[in-house]
């Protein structure tokens with residue numbers, strides 16, 4: 001017999017259960033209570049030949065082991081020595097190798113409880129049954145495992161245990177008063193249903209539709225499952241949440257979820273399991289995950305996990321429960337992937353997305369905030385007279401923008417030029433033969449800016465850094481000094497300098513010659529000055545009131561420095 005940690009438990013008689021395992025000292029949560037190599041393995045559905053093989057295997061066991069096997073509990077009737085051995089297997093087996101059931105001489109003595117304090121798992125790296133403590137187990141407490149998995153109602157559990165193991169379970173969970181038992185059952189059913197809905201959609205792209213709602217569903221599942229106490233199911237929930245976060249380039253949440261998955265998995269499976277090693281490796285390089293970066297909608301860095309004393313409660317941050325706080329910057333931040341999206345971050349056409357839609361009458365959903373698709377035209381064609389743009393989006397994904405308006409885009413076909421940036425308001429991700437595309441049904445939602453996307457993004461960064469006051473101080477665009485500056489660009493009125501020397505540096509060496517020209521275009525100015533985070537109703541191009549806002553901004557800028 002191959003056993004570790006025998007000093008932690010012994011086998012005792014238990015009233016009404018036969019024998020059972022008991023802790024002989026405090027066993028802390030996560031402890032490996034035993035790891036044991038099976039003595040007998042049979043196919044799950046044995047043939048007559050397999051029964052003979054079973055008989056041979058048992059009779060070939062060393063005397064002590066054969067005796068131990070024959071004296072294991074047997075709750076099924078049998079007719080002869082072959083079926084007697086099979087009945088013993090059925091009463092005591094664990095599923096181990098594919099389609100196989102195995103018997104261990106010690107682990108098989110562990111009795112069942114629906115609210116078990118330990119869990120057995122099969123470790124195919126070690127070829128052993130492992131039993132780990134799911135919580136602290138007190139000295140003299142019976143060690144129990146759950147024979148059936150957690151997500152079953154009381155009635156389902158009782159029926160299965162009676163059928164397979166011929167006993168009526170009287171564990172604490174099964175002995176709850178009816179009101180509490182029904183409440184526990186409701187949690188089981190809710191978690192099971194929510195989880196089943198996740199399983200319906202398969203493949204990596206499942207994370208792209210309605211991610212916020214999916215995250216909130218996972219939070220609800222995680223809450224129920226935490227109460228049900230299954231580490232395996234907590235692991236599954238957090239792995240899914242991690243994949244969801246990573247799909248949207250959210251490394252901070254992806255990391256926290258994966259760490260949680262790892263922690264719960266290790267409790268039940270130990271740290272020498274195959275999947276444990278995989279999870280550990282994945283944690284080392286989150287970006288290597290298959291689903292990473294399908295969109296940048298929630299982009300964060302690993303270091304963006306808020307500190308413990310952060311004003312936003314950690315769980316609220318983790319599950320994105322916090323209200324979408326209005327962002328108050330003076331200029332639009334084109335890098336903000338909650339508003340300026342690539343194809344992967346867009347809500348899916350025809351689906352209600354809680355992050356972007358509000359209910360409206362007649363089952364039609366309306367935008368509840370502003371957002372847009374942003375990309376650069378890299379090619380265009382008009383097969384069958386329909387204008388189709390090939391676009392590289394803000395996430396560098398190549399996608400299509402297809403025109404489904406009355407004129408099939410013909411009215412715009414000359415204006416929309418290669419290398420121009422386009423912005424499509426309230427865009428949705430639609431399916432076409434060519435994969436995911438944006439369909440433009442009304443030309444007033446699309447606008448082209450005769451500037452490559454890279455330049456617009458660079459300008460956005462510079463506006464945020466040099467044209468936005470920080471604590472009433474400005475940053476010189478020429479030398480990056482922070483202070484009360486008195487010289488501003490006379491043309492755009494937005495960039496500030498220490499003196500004319502810095503202004504020359506800014507103009508000639510730091511892009512302002514180009515930026516200033518770009519900023520003279522009304523559409524570009526309104527793109528940057530429109531209040532994207534203040535929503536009253538959907539807008540169309542041209543975006544409203546850019547000039548007033550620009551005047552307002554330049555005036556504010558002057559006041560700060562006078």
Ligand SMILES: C[S@@+](CC[C@H](N)C(=O)[O-])C[C@H]1O[C@@H](n2cnc3c(N)ncnc32)[C@H](O)[C@@H]1O
Pocket residue numbers: 016017018019020072073075091092093108109110111112113165166167168169170171
């Ligand atoms: C795998 S064996 C467990 C060890 C067994 N008690 C023994 O004496 O070897 C399964 C059998 O143990 C008994 N058993 C397990 N858990 C029980 C429980 N919670 N209440 C009553 N009997 C239980 C049932 O007879 C069941 O068929």
